[in-house]
Amino acid sequence: MESIFPRNTGSNAIVRSHARPAVGLGVQENAADIPSLVQRATQAHQYGVWLQSNTASSPGLTPHGVDLHGISTLRRLPIGDIVNAKHTRYASFNDQKTHWAAMLIVMLPTRATCDALIDFFFENLSWVYRVHHAPTFMLDYEAFWGKELETIDIHFLAMLFSLILASGIRVTERYCVEHGIDFNELRENIHIWYSAIRQALSLGDADSNPSIEALQAMITLQHYLYATRKDNVIKLLLVSAVEGAHALGLDSESTSVNMVQREVHHRVWWEICVSDTYHAMSTQNPTLVQSYQSPVPAPLNCSDMDISASTITVHASDEPTEMSMNIARGQIFQVFNRLLMDHGAHLDSFEFVVSLDAELFDVMDQFPWFFKPKFAHRWAELSPEFHFVPWAYQLLNGCICMQRIRMYWPFITTKPDTAWEVIMAAASDALTVYQMIRGMQQRPIKDLQNCGIIYYQLFSVAVTLASLLLVHRPEFHNQVRVIRGRIETVALDLAQLSTEEVSPLASEQSKIIGEILEMYDFPSKVDPRSTNLLISQLRMALGGRSKLLGPDQAGATPRSDTQEPSIHTPDLETDISVLKADIHSASELSERFWASSTIQEIFTNIDLVCLGLEQNSLRSHLGIGVY
Template sequence: MAGFGATGDQALIVPGADQAATNTSVSGQLVENVHMEAAVHSMHTRYHLDASSDLHRVTAGGPQSLNRAPSLLLPQILPLSQFSNLESNSLLDMVAVGDQKTQWKKLLVKLLPTRTQSDILLTYFIEHVNWIFQTVHIPTFRKEYSNFWDGEIEAADLIWMSLLFTTLSLSALYIPVNVVELVGLQRGSIRRYADTWHHASRQALHAGDFEEKPTLTQLQTFSVTQLYWYATNNIEALNSRMGQAIRNAQALGLHKDRMLASNVKEEMRHRLWWDLVDSDTPPLIQVHLSEVPFPLNCNDVDLGEDFARPHSLDEPTAMSMNIYRARVFQLINKALVSDPSSFKSYKFIVDLDRELLGVMDGLPWYFQLDADRKAKLFPGAYDFLPWQNHILRTCVSTQRIRMYRPFLADHTNNSFDKCLLAVEDALTVYKTLRDDEAVASQPKFYAQAYQIFSVAVTLAALLLVERIIPQAAQLRVDIQAMATDLGVLEDQASPVPVAVNGRSVLLRMIKLFEQGASCSPEDTERLVPDLSTILGGESSTRAYLGRRTGHGSQRQSSVVQVTPAAERGTSAQVQEYHTVADPVTNDQLSFDPMVEPGEGIFDFDEYQLEDPYGLFSWDMTGLLSDAAAGTRPS
């Protein structure tokens, strides 16, 4: 059988194709004949792109418009009614008889773009997305990618296909539309394919039985897909998949690694472990009980099947930022799981803040600021460094603001000054990038949209509630600038909610600030749903914004059954259950660090996906949620 990628191109279609190759007009141009695989000859309809960017079904009577491509769902709940226009038994023949894995491969392959289109989308991912997490080893992926296109369908790996589809979906969200038009993808359709390819990725995982035999590849799929869930504001999916990913990491023994990596496989284990740690809030992992080495300071080319060549930390690599981010979250994780009640102590916050600043003071030269507090810029192959610096500084600065925010009502401490310094540091790299060149004109900005929005919301909330801020006028200008930059995504027809709604939310917050005393409790209440994910859940968001109009409620807290750190150890019998009071309802909430029996790292017996009180406050860089905020006064 000929390789399914041997011809170099393959039509972008949804399931269904006959044996014949036809020429169909697309935007006035002919689409070259497409050879369909013999294995799917039983399906008698085909879909193509038309000039208006909708998907059309070619029938004897001509093209019939469809609103969108059929959604792919999990095998066990696939609604066959969605395919009622196919022959009655064609889809059943595909998935219900014979080798189901092979049949799913053949079905999913039909959702791929052409080889040329896929090359463009993959290149965009590598250049402008992968630098954020760096959990895909690009040389290995490129080799597998080439083998995939040149090989046979039966030889394809479904779990690897899930990784390919999620990279395509992310690129489809952000890639400039004029780029894809050069390779035959329509301006209005590429954004819709982001959703199709995302569901194809999930389908490939399930068809590949990822739950039965965990692999590093499926953890890579999770890592990359985090960005899709953030971009589409599907935090519920991310919450549930996080616990599953950690369970899979446990099954693979990632938490048991002790030795520095000596090859690419070992290094990717370490990278994936620390990526989970950085994203894990509130912690399901107790990092202080693990001795997994930090990732090596190396680029992908420094790794191979039998070698690993790390660089000195004084030399920048694609992993440099992730090493220091891991150090930051090691401190945060330890503080959260050791004793959440400590967060009600201002002294504890000051001490933790000192440790965080110690990590930042020890950053290498390429992440340091100059005498004018400007970030260093780098050309060419190192242009990702300022953006990594931006992630790292906004991550730490926003964390510091969150820690001090509950103490701002107490005017006897210096929490307000600490927050102002954190605000300054949060914006410094962004301002440098903006002064050098318009931020929104740089492709690496697009995948950072959620992070930009998070920082802008944090600063706008501080401005709105605290009001008397020395640099309020400048801060307002900065927030306005970030809102303007987010508008570029909307201009690109990106479906990312940050692009559609984020800008308007920030402008509403600025407007309420300008209203002064006329801002009513109802005005701030209307902001709660839009800000709760960023500010730590609806309860803490409502309590904090309520201070703007004098209607905020004081946090009440209690911590019970807390075993002192010195007595806890790692005993398999030790289980800790913390409860904190919701600041509005005073209901007792469970805050339960996960401890694996016999291991002291995980425990999922008490894991609940429901989160009615907003304890989960996920952020693209794993910013500390306000999960423990109920234990400290506001």
């Protein structure tokens, strides 16, 4: 399949900074970021002190950098020694590429910290985007630490950073203590690792010279980008990933005789397709790939240990494997992808939506037993390595229910009976799986690592359902007790997750849900203007376009910082060019990572004014300043 975009010549790589970076960073930060400048100045002073005390015993090191007469010695050092000694913070190499590679290498944490974060990733996170073959990666990872500086694969380095970054934003304080990691220092390094990924992809020219490793890095990077709501970067990243996949021929069935390569080929392609469709559904933009027509076979139902270069053991569909959720999700998202075909031209057709909904149920009927609620009592039979399966089912089921609400929302006035029947059923089911999981768990919710991974989806679902109850009280009269009870459960659990150990955001998310429920309980205290604004924001959050708003809401213009572009984009190539330019004008490095995430997540789901709070007062309450 030909790419729908013109081939990239390399001028639009993820980062194009030709200036020499600041000490210890792979990309330039915003010049106006005063706290960062102060921090770098302090670091520079500390580096100088370190150099003065170490140059006598370190051949090739001087207070001004690395003596070129001793550079050959440094080039031959294993990567592990360079990282632990941090020598290359002060190196000046003859060729720019080696210099930048050295700067990236010293952004890595110590080998012990990397090991712990890699273990955490494959034990707790890899099921979300299953694009790696863990045994192969671990062999390459072990070899990486013994390589010399000039022999490293820069795309592998980007992938390595993406794994430790994903773990860095999800790892608990308890895990860090158990593995001797400074939790606060780790959180402070998150934005540096993000910068390193971007610079590594640029240095490796991932746009014009793509590789499987670069695509794996891009896909895994979504953990961070969605957590921090960097929507413009997600758009750009998906464009680069799709272009790279086309250039590598991933849009066709693999012909490799190497079973590992073949499966990774298919895994990467389908994760790109799912990511593309999910982002398109969330923003009501066109998809980049018509994956419902893709000839690429789905990944096989097998775990990593079932695959070697020459052999593969495929399991029956009703046997759980590491790929079970990803296979089921790929099937569902092929249906969703068809929903958005022709730039969403068929979304206004009730018959088309009904036919797609029927197709969804046909796919779900074929799900294995562990993805069906009536067999939830058998989850206890799952072996420990499949601990993630119920949580994966909640992730999948919640997404399906929210999308069904979006699909039928435009028809609540023209086809009210059918539309409301589906919407209420989907609203009731959206948290059913989570309720089952919670009822079967013996440990406190804050000790369940997988709950921390999907907490943002839980918040998104709960706040949407709470808003539906508030705005459409009469329609949900018979469902209020069940739906509200599940919403309150999520709010209580988010409050428990709010310790620094799991999620510093969850406390505020719990309060947001509570504010909406309070508006439901005391409607006489609600300002009508807030309700009208909430209706408008809810329509936007559920995928409604302005022409679908009723006459009473037509004048309620959503906030400019939350409004998404129309799905009927007039000039896709022009739009993509704009998206690629976004990265250069946006300030990607947040001074306070978690604070920016809080603001963006709240704004994405519901307008702050709808909660009866002035923006400035809420920002002050969150302790993040007014801007």
